[in-house]
Amino acid sequence: MAQGETGSSDVLSGPAAISTLTVPPTLANAVPSELQTTNEQSVAIEIPPASIADDESFTTALTDIINAAYGEAEAGIFKPGYSRTSPSDVATQLRAGSLAVATKSSPVSDNTGGLTSGRIPLGCISIRKLNKTRAELGMFAVAMSQRGTGIGRDLIAWAERWCRDELGGPGVAVAQLELLVPTHFEHAFKVRIGAWYARLGYQIVGRRDFALDYPHLAPLLAGPTEYRVLEKTLV
Numbered sequence: 021m022a023q024g025e026t027g028s029s030d031v032l033s034g035p036a037a038i039s040t041l042t043v044p045p046t047l048a049n050a051v052p053s054e055l056q057t058t059n060e061q062s063v064a065i066e067i068p069p070a071s072i073a074d075d076e077s078f079t080t081a082l083t084d085i086i087n088a089a090y091g092e093a094e095a096g097i098f099k100p101g102y103s104r105t106s107p108s109d110v111a112t113q114l115r116a117g118s119l120a121v122a123t124k125s126s127p128v129s130d131n132t133g134g135l136t137s138g139r140i141p142l143g144c145i146s147i148r149k150l151n152k153t154r155a156e157l158g159m160f161a162v163a164m165s166q167r168g169t170g171i172g173r174d175l176i177a178w179a180e181r182w183c184r185d186e187l188g189g190p191g192v193a194v195a196q197l198e199l200l201v202p203t204h205f206e207h208a209f210k211v212r213i214g215a216w217y218a219r220l221g222y223q224i225v226g227r228r229d230f231a232l233d234y235p236h237l238a239p240l241l242a243g244p245t246e247y248r249v250l251e252k253t254l255v
Contacts, residue, residue, distance in 0.1 A: 063142060063171065065122045065178045072139070073114035076107070082121065082141040083107045089161035093209050097202050098240050105159070119144050119159065120178055122171050142166050145175045147182060154194045154251075155183045176220065184254040193254045197222065200230060204243040214248075222250040 072078055083105055090104035113119045123139040143162035149155045157179050162172045180195050187193035199217070201210045226249040231238035233247075 063122055063124050063174075064139075065120060065174060067117050067119070068114065068121050068123070068139070070115045070117065073111040078139065078141060079107045079111045079114065082144060083110045085141060085143065085163045086110070086159065086161040088164060093213070094200060095209070096205065096207065096242060097200060097245055099242050102240050113146060113159070118146050118148060120147060120175065120182070122162075122175055143171050143175055145179050147179050149187070150196070153188045153192055154196055155187060157195055157197045160197075173220075180252075180254050190255045191253065194251055195222075195254055196249065196251045199248045199250060200245060201248055202243055202245050217250055220252070222252045224248050225251050 087104050094102075094104075110119070114121075121141055122143040123141050126138060126140045141163075143166060144159060145157055145161075146159035147155055147157060157176070160172075160175065162175070166172075183195045184190060184193045197217070199210065199214060201207060201214075227246050228249070230245045230247050231241060
């Protein structure tokens with residue numbers, strides 16, 4: 021699941037991120053990239069070391085970002101009380117090397133909220149290799165405080181670059197994502213994020229009934245819902 025650059029959650033939604041992801045070791049060795057936010061603050065995007073999962077404050081902060089993002093992106097889709105993820109699930113994915121995370125540095129002191137890593141999470145995106153030429157992107161979220169800084173677009177670009185480099189190169193590698201969309205009403209956020217993905221070059225290649233494919237989650241839905249499979253051949 022993910023979200024677009026329209027908000028605290030550049031959120032893409034889909035079943036991919038519902039289960040714990042595992043990614044080949046090569047992903048965990050990906051080289052970090054640097055970017056500048058609009059306030060001239062240095063931000064790093066990388067697959068962080070697995071040890072960061074032991075930083076409880078970091079994993080809790082990242083979990084809060086994801087749940088806040090999806091709370092907005094999937095409002096009205098799930099029944100009240102639904103949460104997208106948990107600190108234990110986020111920690112598992114961090115240990116597996118399946119989450120690319122955007123962070124900023126912070127002095128290790130009492131005013132960091134107990135962070136021991138010296139990094140503050142700003143957003144994330146998961147990458148799951150499906151086969152030799154295709155990977156699935158999910159768990160895409162950006163902190164509300166970072167709206168309009170371009171971090172959402174940079175996370176997508178970072179993930180696409182990894183896919184292109186690891187999955188056969190330009191014209192061969194394919195990035196796939198899934199967008200959860202209610203069919204009983206028009207969801208304004210989903211309309212916006214769908215248009216955002218289209219501008220980035222993603223095309224709808226399939227539609228599936230979420231309740232049929234994920235019956236264990238069906239009772240959590242507020243109404244009929246489909247998930248749309250989008251993909252992009254990377255150049």
